[in-house]
Amino acid sequence: MNVVILAGSLAYRRVLIMEEAAGDLKQALPNEYDSLQIHVEVHQRSNSAAKTEEIRSHVLKLLDRHSMVFGDYTWTEFDDSFLIKNVESVAIVDTELKLKDRQPIDLNTCRLSVHIFHLNEEGPSTENLEEENEDLVAANHWLLPSAEFHGLWESLVYDTEVKSHLLDYVITTLLFSDKNVDSNLISWNRVVLLHGPPGTGKTSLCKALAQKLTVRLSYRYRYGQLIEINSHSLFSKWFSESGKLVTKMFQKIQELIDDKDALVFVLIDEVESLTAARSASRAGTEPSDAIRVVNAVLTQMDQIKRYPNVVILTTSNITEKIDIAFVDRADIKQYIGPPSSAAIFKIYLSCIEELMKCQIIYPRQQLLTLRELEMIGYVENNISKLSLVLNEIARKSEGLSGRVLRKLPFLAHALYLQSPTVTIEMFLQALSLVVDKQFEERRKLSDYI
């Protein structure tokens, strides 16, 4: 009974907050959103063969009926029988990349771009370079948009505008290619370098970006391809062969780029192993074969950059080890650090939401977002109590990486709860304990080293 009242009063409260905000905004910014671009991603069912135009018109009708939204929103249930049959979900996405706060958006006044896509269900295929060595996989190759990366973009939380920067970067790249900007006068290399401590989601961000862009640009490219190069496989046991392997790999990539209908992403993880600083070799610590690899990578990248439909994504933990000539070539050198407490709060919130969906945390209780907490001035009452506890835990967890954070709910359950369903109060308690334990472990580890 208590719960129902709580949820009811919360809903009422939310409506009040939103209406207030909406009213304020309408007065303050009457024409602000005239040119706001809203992206709508429509996930077509895998067995649906309906025409794109037909789906588009039905989706537009749906959006016409629900023209007022607050930030991102996903529809998975429809009244329209056509949509039920053909569409998995309709999602308004990435509004928070453009609008800092959750605001009401009137879709009628926005430019809507509807992206309709099918997911490819098959996993990655593999590429081998050396004929005699069949087991050694030189690269994994995904056809995008892939079911494997669905939802990855949304699960990545960053404080700074990393995501929008990356999106805007590629959009500009395409614009420059379209307008035939002379690349001798203004040069851009289509290389992105993400660096930062381990576990902050650099590789995931690369994959998610590739997926996102494939969906966004589906109107001009039929599909995307993501090639993840295993850099260690490019080093041959034969002296002087490594450089040739790199060339061979890029030749394969070249074949893919030649298809004008494909948007090709080349992902080189831990790029420092391919482009170790050549200066180190002067000190005699790098064999000369490694220098050839760096040279081969650099020349091949210069070859590739002429083509408009390719983006090279690289990640690294140890930036100072990378050859300066490579760092120079990267257009964007984005640092990705550990999440702030606000981002941690968001991550925890999404974890708890998932556990409530799976009914491991039961009964379901609504938690406030950080923005809503801010609005009510962090005052403790029945509605905000749990959220304030979570905020406290988030603050305490600062310094942990995204990879660790995503597994804490699991550890909390395994170490302190163990029962098939728990209340949210119990869960938060366990989460708090497991965060303490995490720091404890870290301290011990550094003590022994």
Next chain:
Amino acid sequence: MDAADRQKDVCLQTLELTGSSDHPPVVLACRKLSGVQQSEGCCSVSVAFSGLVTQESCCRFTCELLKHVLYQRQQLPLPYDQLVYFYQRPCQQQQADELFQKRWCTNLAESKKCQRILAELEQLFGHLETLFSLTLVPRVLLLLGGNTVCPRELYEVNMEGIKVGNGEQSLKTSFCMQKIFRTLFLADVFSDLQSPAIMGAMLLVQGHRDCGIDWFRPKLAYKEPSCSRRLAINLSCCDMTLAPALHEAAASTFQDYIWFQAPVTLKGFHE
């Protein structure tokens, strides 16, 4: 009246006019249409039938060619039908084939791989039969290695020139099959290639958008790849009737013929 009905109607009317397919001009025209063309990394074999063909026959052609390619490209150690014969009989009945059994049944891992691919192929053939009963199928692609947009090898069965008839007025399946395989053997298309590794095999078929098949996955944005070694097997009918060929029958609704992908990637095995 839909396209298929209309087509059958035309067939019935015209067959009476031209009589049987032994008609000399027909045979001559067939000879002209059959043949092999070869260029670098790309080979095409054309087979022309001297009469109409049923949809069921087309389905059989596809399945048999599929089996043939898998065996010839060494994705299967024995022809499909032999594998079925040796694996799907209960083991104790195989005294006569004792030697054989020893060789094949002892290796458990191999036997499991074999069971799996046989089951997958059987399932695939079943669904192909359903598909052919629901829609005209102008083209079928079998892709080996890589992924669907950039496979290593591409085998195409092109049936755009086929004229579909009903059971009585059409040529026998076995007769056509002989003709296809005779042409293939003469063309000698599988001999010059190196022994390949095990590659994933994917199947794409072209069919009508609204045919209502739900096992195959529609691939609306699919475009056939250009970057691979390819073999095209063109089947056609040079029947002197007015019956429309598949591509003519489908012409009015050409936009509605889309690619469907079988949701399995077949993985063969070496012995």
